Amino acid sequence: MATVELEAANRSGDADTLATFKEIYNKLKEELLSDHAVEFTDESLQWIDHMVDYNVLGGKCNRGLSVIDSYKILKGVDVLNHEEMFLACTLGWCIEWLQAYLLVHDDIMDNSLTRRGKPCWFRVPQVGLIAINDGMILRCHVSRILQRHFKGKPYYVDLIDFFNEIEFKTTSGQFLDLITSHEGDKDLTKYNMKIYRLIARYKTSYYSFYLPVACALLLAGENLDNFTGVKNILVEMGTHYQIQDDYLDAFGDPEFIGKIGTDIEDYKCSWLVVQALECANEAQKRILSENYGKSDPACVARVKDLYKDLNLEEVFRGYEMNSYNKLITGIEAETNKDIQNVLKSFLFKIYKRNK
Incomplete structure (x- = not known):
């Protein structure tokens, strides 16, 4: 059984x-490998074992760990009992499994090179487009x-419905991204x-920010309909995170952030190119038109x-500070102190992140 590696230092x-x-990751994976719903061969089980480790592990696991942190805060305790801890960790891993499925497919659609400091799964020798089905298996695992x-x-029904709803929103965001930057209609x-x-x-906010907190709220016996304001703040926080990601795609160190940015080559509708279009003169727009997406x-x-000529690094720093201040104002308007925390x-966790 592979050892779980988490980027815990940060x-x-x-x-x-x-x-x-x-420990709970290893338990959940072992249960899936022992699932008798399908009669897998030894070779296929070895493939799934490796595939799950390769794609679910290797990230910071912030989404999954945030379920535990949020649940502790909501319950007002520093230590959860055995069952509470197990359920919180299990939901955390469900989010990590869901993310793995999304990233496997995202990397194929974007023709990406690396993910988390290693080749994307579909670029591993002998994998190729088998990765499409592997992604579907990861989603079924959830x-x-x-x-x-x-x-x-x-x-339980609320959990199932909620994961389905979040998957729909996320794949719809991916669709919007792909259709906007369609290869045959560059505009x-x-x-x-x-x-x-x-x-x-x-594409980002719902599954990365709202989903972990919603899972903690459901574990705590809360009705999500009572937390619309919380959802709105988390969704806006997710946008903040995506803008950081776009900035790092162009200006981050690939060895440090764990992937080679390809937003420019992929003709992505990134925050940086939108900002550039808003402030560029006609000559600069021609440069973008002639070079973006190649x-x-x-x-x-x-x-x-x-981007550097337009001083977009400084524009980003200004956005980051203003966004942070607005988010803090919204958070402090929440009357529930546990929710604030x-x-x-x-x-x-995300303010001024560099990876």
Whole structure:
């Protein structure tokens, strides 16, 4: 059984929580490999074992760990009992499994090179487009984990419905992203802040920010309909996160952030190109039109040079500070102190991140 590797050095979680989280991953994976719903061969089981480790592990696991952190805050305790901890960790891993499925397919659609410091799964020798089916298996795992450990809980149906809803929103965001930057219809005039924010909201915000907190709320016996304001703050926080991601795609160190940015080559509707279009003169817009969306390193360099000429690094720093202040104002308007603490814990993890 592979050892779980978590990038814990940059996270303030305690060692006991991380150790328990690792143990529960191994338990959940072992249950899936022992699932008798399908008669797998030894070869196929070895493939799934490796595939799950390769794609579910290797990230920061902030989404999954945030379920535990949020649940502790909502319950007002530093230590959860054995069952509470197990259920919180299991939901956390369900989110990590869901993300793995989304990233496997996202990397294929974007023709990406690396993910988490290693080749994308579909680029691994002998994998190729088998990765499409592997992604579907990862998504099916989420449903089977939920069924095994939450069926009979009063919130089970809500969990199933919620994961389905989040998956729909996220894949719809991916669709908006893909259709806006369609290879056969390259048109920078379609790129504006309205469409950008729609893509960021649906592709990133719901599953990365709202889903972990909603899982904690459901575990705590809460009705999600009572937390619309919390959802809105978390969705806006997710947009903040996506803008950071777009900035790092162009200006981050690939060795440090764990992937090679390809937004320029992929003709993505990124925050940086939208900002550039809003402030560029006609000559600068021609540079964008002639070079954006091309894989030639010289074209990519010209776009990045233009970003620097337009001082977009400083524009980003200004956005980051203003967004942070607005989020803090919204959080502090929440009357429930526990909810405030949950939201602040999320914000403090991402503010001024560099990877």
